[in-house]
Amino acid sequence: MTNEQIILNERFELMKSGKIGTTGKYIYIEDAEGNKKKVKEPAQLHTFFAWKKKGYKVKHGEHAITKLDIWKRTNTNSDNKEESDKKPTFMKMTMFFFADSQVEPMQKAE
Template identity: 35%
Template sequence: MTNNEIIYRTSVQFVEDGILDMVLVDGMEMPEPIHTFNGWKELGYSVKKGEKSKIKFPIWKHTTKTIEAQDKNGNTTEQDVSKMFMKTAYFFTFAQVEPLKA
């Protein structure tokens, strides 16, 4: 399951639990948008000072690490090793953010 699927399914569950609200998006009812601190920043918003994340749940995190490896001839080479793991992410709603000041 991708992070987008995890976020959508978890959002729906939080709507059913009464934690998130439904909003109209292009004439369709959807769970209110949630993003991480960096996600809102990429969209041109900043989290208001003092706000705490409304919800948290695990999503996939990808890292790449460069390691030195030796081949059978004893030559040292650098290799990139990718790793995926679940990490708790903290999400904020639209009501908790404001547009970035220019």
């Protein structure tokens, strides 16, 4: 399962439990049999640094709404092969996520 799938599944679970809302948009989900279903898109989840990169800051006193194990690609192989011959390796990391209701736009410096 990709990181995007892990995060999307968690967004749906948090929306179902009432911890987060929706974006107000609809998305189409296709199941294993090929059936398409129109559903409300859950609110966005990002890490602290991902929100910062998007120009938002986590509100003072907020705690992560969830933590997930996701995969990070690394190229550290113990062999002394050339760069082009190295196979990517992946490391599992626990990351903390914040919902869009927990962030606010950063103030621009004047």
